[in-house]
Amino acid sequence: MRHRLKDVAERAGVSVKTVSNVVNGYQHVRADTRARVEEAIAELHYRPNLSARNLRKGRTGVIALAVPELDIPYFAELARHVVAAAAEHGWTVLIDQTGGGPEQERKAASGIGDHMIDGLILSPLALTADDLAALDGLPMVLLGERVDHGPADHVMIDNVAAAREITAHLVGLGRRRIAAIGSQRTPEGASARLRLEGYTTALAEAGIEYDDSLVAPAPAWHRADGAAAMRHLLTAEVRPDAVFCFNDTLALGALRALHEAGLRVPEDVAVAGFDDIEDGRFSIPTLSTVAPDKERIARLAVELLAGRLTADRDAPPRELVAPHRLALRESAPSPC
Amino acid sequence: MRHRLKDVAERAGVSVKTVSNVVNGYQHVRADTRARVEEAIAELHYRPNLSARNLRKGRTGVIALAVPELDIPYFAELARHVVAAAAEHGWTVLIDQTGGGPEQERKAASGIGDHMIDGLILSPLALTADDLAALDGLPMVLLGERVDHGPADHVMIDNVAAAREITAHLVGLGRRRIAAIGSQRTPEGASARLRLEGYTTALAEAGIEYDDSLVAPAPAWHRADGAAAMRHLLTAEVRPDAVFCFNDTLALGALRALHEAGLRVPEDVAVAGFDDIEDGRFSIPTLSTVAPDKERIARLAVELLAGRLTADRDAPPRELVAPHRLALRESAPSPC
DNA sequence: ATTGCGGGTTACAACGTTGTAGAAACCAGG
DNA sequence: CCTGGTTTCTACAACGTTGTAACCCGCAAT
Numbered sequence: 001m002r003h004r005l006k007d008v009a010e011r012a013g014v015s016v017k018t019v020s021n022v023v024n025g026y027q028h029v030r031a032d033t034r035a036r037v038e039e040a041i042a043e044l045h046y047r048p049n050l051s052a053r054n055l056r057k058g059r060t061g062v063i064a065l066a067v068p069e070l071d072i073p074y075f076a077e078l079a080r081h082v083v084a085a086a087a088e089h090g091w092t093v094l095i096d097q098t099g100g101g102p103e104q105e106r107k108a109a110s111g112i113g114d115h116m117i118d119g120l121i122l123s124p125l126a127l128t129a130d131d132l133a134a135l136d137g138l139p140m141v142l143l144g145e146r147v148d149h150g151p152a153d154h155v156m157i158d159n160v161a162a163a164r165e166i167t168a169h170l171v172g173l174g175r176r177r178i179a180a181i182g183s184q185r186t187p188e189g190a191s192a193r194l195r196l197e198g199y200t201t202a203l204a205e206a207g208i209e210y211d212d213s214l215v216a217p218a219p220a221w222h223r224a225d226g227a228a229a230m231r232h233l234l235t236a237e238v239r240p241d242a243v244f245c246f247n248d249t250l251a252l253g254a255l256r257a258l259h260e261a262g263l264r265v266p267e268d269v270a271v272a273g274f275d276d277i278e279d280g281r282f283s284i285p286t287l288s289t290v291a292p293d294k295e296r297i298a299r300l301a302v303e304l305l306a307g308r309l310t311a312d313r314d315a316p317p318r319e320l321v322a323p324h325r326l327a328l329r330e331s332a333p334s335p336c
Numbered sequence: 337m338r339h340r341l342k343d344v345a346e347r348a349g350v351s352v353k354t355v356s357n358v359v360n361g362y363q364h365v366r367a368d369t370r371a372r373v374e375e376a377i378a379e380l381h382y383r384p385n386l387s388a389r390n391l392r393k394g395r396t397g398v399i400a401l402a403v404p405e406l407d408i409p410y411f412a413e414l415a416r417h418v419v420a421a422a423a424e425h426g427w428t429v430l431i432d433q434t435g436g437g438p439e440q441e442r443k444a445a446s447g448i449g450d451h452m453i454d455g456l457i458l459s460p461l462a463l464t465a466d467d468l469a470a471l472d473g474l475p476m477v478l479l480g481e482r483v484d485h486g487p488a489d490h491v492m493i494d495n496v497a498a499a500r501e502i503t504a505h506l507v508g509l510g511r512r513r514i515a516a517i518g519s520q521r522t523p524e525g526a527s528a529r530l531r532l533e534g535y536t537t538a539l540a541e542a543g544i545e546y547d548d549s550l551v552a553p554a555p556a557w558h559r560a561d562g563a564a565a566m567r568h569l570l571t572a573e574v575r576p577d578a579v580f581c582f583n584d585t586l587a588l589g590a591l592r593a594l595h596e597a598g599l600r601v602p603e604d605v606a607v608a609g610f611d612d613i614e615d616g617r618f619s620i621p622t623l624s625t626v627a628p629d630k631e632r633i634a635r636l637a638v639e640l641l642a643g644r645l646t647a648d649r650d651a652p653p654r655e656l657v658a659p660h661r662l663a664l665r666e667s668a669p670s671p672c
Numbered sequence: 673a674t675t676g677c678g679g680g681t682t683a684c685a686a687c688g689t690t691g692t693a694g695a696a697a698c699c700a701g702g
Numbered sequence: 703c704c705t706g707g708t709t710t711c712t713a714c715a716a717c718g719t720t721g722t723a724a725c726c727c728g729c730a731a732t
Contacts, residue, residue, distance in 0.1 A: 004688055015712045020690060028709055050452045051396065052688035054387040055717050062430075062452070070419075070431075071412040071614065079406050083433050094398075095406075095431035097419050116386045116398070116452075223618040256618045278407065282559040282592045284620045340718055351682050356720060364679055388718035391687050 003044040012040040023048060054116075063305060064117045066096040068125050072221070072249065073277040074294075075123070078143075081298030082121060089306055091118075098125075119305045125188045139308035141301045145190040153304040154319045155297055159191060162290045162324045163198025164205075166272045167244050169288070169326060171206040172335055173270055175242035178203065179214040181229040181254060182221055182246025195246045195274065214240055218250055226253025234261050241269060242332065248273035248280045251287055255331065270332040285330035297322045339380040348376040359384060390452075399641060400453045402432040404461050408557070408585065409613040410630075411459070414479075417634030418457060425642055427454075434461075455641045461524045475644035477637045481526040489640040490655045491633055495527060498626045498660045499534025500541075502608045503580050505624070505662060507542040508671055509606055511578035514539065515550040517565040517590060518557055518582025531582045531610065550576055554586055562589025570597050577605060578668065584609035584616050587623055591667065606668040621666035633658040 005023075009016045014033060021029055022037040029037075040046075054060045065082050067075040083093045094117060119139040140152040145159055170178050180199050184192040200210055213236060216229035226245055230253065233240055245251035251273030258265055265271050265285050273280060273289040280287030300320050307315075328334045341359075345352045350369060357365055358373040365373075376382075390396045401418050403411040419429045430453060455475040476488040481495055506514050516535050520528040536546055549572060552565035562581055566589065569576055581587035587609030594601055601607050601621050609616060609625040616623030636656050643651075664670045 005690095006688080016688090017690075017713080018711060021711085024690080028711085030710065033710080049391070049688050051387050051390040052717090053690075055385070055391050055687090055719085056689045056691085058717075060387065060452075070406065070415050071409065073407065073409065073412075076407040076409075076412045079431075080433060083406075092430075092432070094428075095415075096428070097416060116396075223614065227618065252615075252618055256620060259620045278559065279588075279615055282563065282588055284592060284595045286592075341720095342718080352718090353683080353720075354681060357681085360720080364681090366680060369680080385718050388687090389720075391689085391717090392719045392721085394687075 003046045004049070005046075008037065008040045008044055008046050011044065012037045060116055060118050061090065062092045062094050062117045063119045063121065063302075064094040064096050066098050066120060066122045068098055068123060070095070070097050073279060074247065074249075074275045077277060078123075078294050078298060081295045082302060085295075085299045085302040089302060091302075119309055121301045121305060139305060141304045141308070143297065143301060145194055149317075149319070151317060153308065153317050155300045155304065155322060156319065157292045157297070157322050157324045159194035160198040160201065162274070162292070163195040163244070163246075164202040165198075166274070166288070166290050166326055167199045167202035168206070169328065170242040170244060170270055170272060170332060171202060171208070173242070173266070173332060175270055176208055177211075177214065177238060177240045177242070178208070179216065179233050179240035179243040180246070181216045181226055181233070181243055182218045182250050183215050184217060184219070192246055199244055218246070221247045221250050223249050223253035223256070226250030227257040228253070230254035230257035231261070234258075234263075239263075239269070242266075242271070243269060244272045244274075246274055248275040248277045248287060248289055251289070251331070252279060252283055255283060255285070255287070265331050266333060272332045276327050280327075280329070283331075288326070288328045288330075288332035290324055291327040292324045293322050339382045340385070341382075344373065344376045344380055344382050347380065348373045396452055396454050397426065398428045398430050398453045399455045399457065399638075400430040400432050401457045402434050403459045404434055406431070406433050409615060410583065410585075410611045413613060414459075414630050414634060417631045418638060421635045421638040425638060427638075455645055457637045457641060475641060477640045477644070479633065479637060481530055485653075485655070487653060489644065489653050491636045491640065491658060492655065493628045493633070493658050493660050495530035496534040496537065498610070498628070499531040499580070499582075500538040501534075502610070502624070502626050502662055503535045503538035504541070505664070506578040506580060506606055506608060506668060507538060507544070509578070509602075509668060511606055512544055513547075513550065513574060513576045513578070514544070515552065515569050515576035515579040516582070517552045517562055517569070517579055518554045518586050519551050520553060520555070528582055535580055554582075557583045557586050559585050559589035559592070562586030563593040564589070566590035566593035567597070570594075570599075575599075575605070578602075578607070579605060580608045580610075582610055584611040584613045584623060584625055587625070587667070588615060588619055591619060591621070591623070601667050602669060608668045612663050616663075616665070619667075624662070624664045624666070624668035626660055627663040628660045629658050 005016045005019045008019045012019065014037060018029065018033065019037050022034055063086060065079060067079065070076055070079065079095055086093045121141045121143060123143040142150060142152050142154045145156060167178065180196065182192055183196050203210055216233050218225040218229050226249060230243065233243065234257070243254055245254055251271055254271055255265060258269055263269055271287065273287050276289045276291030280289050300322060304318060304320065341352045341355045344355045348355065350373060354365065354369065355373050358370055399422060401415060403415065406412055406415065415431055422429045457477045457479060459479040478486060478488050478490045481492055503514065516532065518528055519532050532551070539546055552569050554561040554565050562585060566579065569579065579590055581590055587607055590607055591601060594605055599605055607623065609623050612625045612627035616625050636658055640654060640656065
């Protein structure tokens with residue numbers, strides 16, 4: 001049913017290698033030979049066996065993107081950009097969902113694709129620099145904040161600066177009791193720590209005293225967690241007049257909780273998020289947020305990986321910082 | 337740097353095949369031999385080369401899931417379930433984003449994974465039954481409505497019934513000028529046609545006359561399209577008092593447009609969607625919608641594929657219908 | 673002592689492809 | 703017609719793995 005080079009070769013009356021040459025676009029094949037071979041290929045619906053080709057070449061043309069959860073919109077949007085950027089290099093992307101667990105992440109980084117993938121773009125939550133160092137071999141690019149100065153290339157954004165800017169924006173709106181949602185004490189919460197740092201820095205710069213009761217933890221960063229945290233914050237004696245959520249889904253949950261509490265956004269409470277996901281442009285109200293340049297992040301990651309794969313396999317790891325900007329919408333509008 | 341069976345064999349002082357046997361859990365290996373081999377494996381960090389194994393076995397352990405767009409939440413959620421269901425069978429899922437274009441879909445179905453994947457779960461938008469019939473070879477399961485009675489296994493939900501039920505629910509709320517958003521005349525719009533049919537059926541059953549001006553097309557089913565369509569509907573002389581959007585993202589866009597127009601949901605206009613995406617549980621107001629059993633859809637698809645791969649490769653194609661239910665929330669609440 | 677048996681192990685070939693090296697065919701210039 | 707160089711093609715080996723068939727060995731049954 002499925003044919004091999006050999007079958008095509010027999011049909012065209014040439015050697016196996018000549019067919020291979022035609023398939024691979026080798027220059028020095030006589031026009032009529034090429035035609036005969038191509039005809040045979042068409043007639044037999046021949047398609048190369050990639051496993052064999054990969055075995056021979058030591059390359060697969062597939063890279064993996066491993067993210068914690070695909071139905072977190074940020075990762076889905078990022079995945080789209082990575083797929084697009086990889087396509088420009090002729091790569092297929094195998095998208096892998098790790099669930100954020102250490103075993104799954106380790107598996108993604110070593111087991112699954114071993115010799116099935118040429119490289120990996122990993123957004124680690126659980127794995128540490130040491131874990132990763134143990135996974136020699138596979139060219140890898142890391143995304144996000146979990147691993148600092150690790151053993152691999154790394155693309156990130158300046159979380160501290162971004163959090164500081166958006167918090168400062170809330171300050172600029174005249175808010176003083178600015179809450180934060182999303183803090184995490186676990187080792188997985190590296191992004192949370194950096195964003196908290198930006199938040200506290202901005203408060204300090206504005207001369208606002210840090211109030212621990214205004215900082216609500218969130219075990220995960222889903223809508224439900226944001227809503228729960230917001231409800232908790234609203235039980236306090238003095239209500240916050242703004243809240244900076246460490247990502248957009250948290251913020252959407254917070255919007256929901258504020259709505260249920262009968263509070264107006266931004267009049268009573270201004271809300272800001274982080275990630276600039278599509279939802280935030282259509283929520284009610286629309287969401288002010290930090291907009292990381294996802295397209296750039298994806299492109300940088302793919303290009304770092306390309307570099308690893310072609311040129312300097314053992315070059316020292318590079319760290320690149322992608323730009324971000326503030327996207328100011330209704331939930332915490334521009335002052336003007 | 338990367339080791340092969342041969343290296344392990346030399347280190348352990350046994351034959352290559354014995355190492356292979358250990359790796360594959362073959363029974364009849366003496367305990368001490370096994371121990372020596374395992375030690376050597378650990379020391380060398382040996383990992384099997386999957387390309388070679390696949391070449392030898394003719395199987396890859398990878399199936400592909402090809403969907404139009406990953407950042408449509410419905411597909412992202414579906415992907416999560418497919419990954420989970422496939423994991424139970426020991427498969428890795430290669431997620432592929434087709435963009436809904438015929439070339440990309442064809443490539444997904446034939447080129448990309450050829451001999452790299454054992455099977456494909458495809459959610460086609462552009463390809464027709466004829467296109468697919470031409471793609472012999474790869475075991476395939478189709479999702480959705482694009483291809484009816486095609487050449488491959490098929491998992492779908494009863495779109496007509498579901499659309500009829502949710503429309504009937506709007507009727508039950510006393511609405512009479514019920515609009516629809518999302519109609520499409522292109523061949524890609526198979527889901528749209530079925531949902532429109534359910535809509536018109538429900539109207540007919542309620543004795544409400546069909547009004548073409550209440551049916552708004554939407555080129556794609558994104559939030560922006562829903563908002564635009566809703567704005568257009570609101571320019572009519574008589575306002576609709578309910579709107580059935582053919583998916584949830586359209587509905588979220590419609591909510592946004594209604595909000596901007598100063599209309600209350602559901603008091604002035606009730607809104608219903610389709611898909612039951614996570615967003616709709618936290619939107620303001622929360623979204624009434626048709627909830628297809630995504631988990632079941634994914635499980636059925638994976639099991640159909642498993643059947644193709646193991647047993648009856650040439651059995652006649654099967655069509656399975658996954659259940660759905662109505663999820664009634666604030667935007668078109670239960671009458672009680 | 674020989675045979676039979678089966679557990680433990682091995683050599684070899686094969687999966688389908690491509691790189692290497694070289695053979696065969698061709699061409700131009702003498 | 704030969705020479706030298708290029709184009710065109712081919713045979714062979716190799717990539718790393720596993721299935722097949724066979725071998726060796728110790729032990730129980732003859």
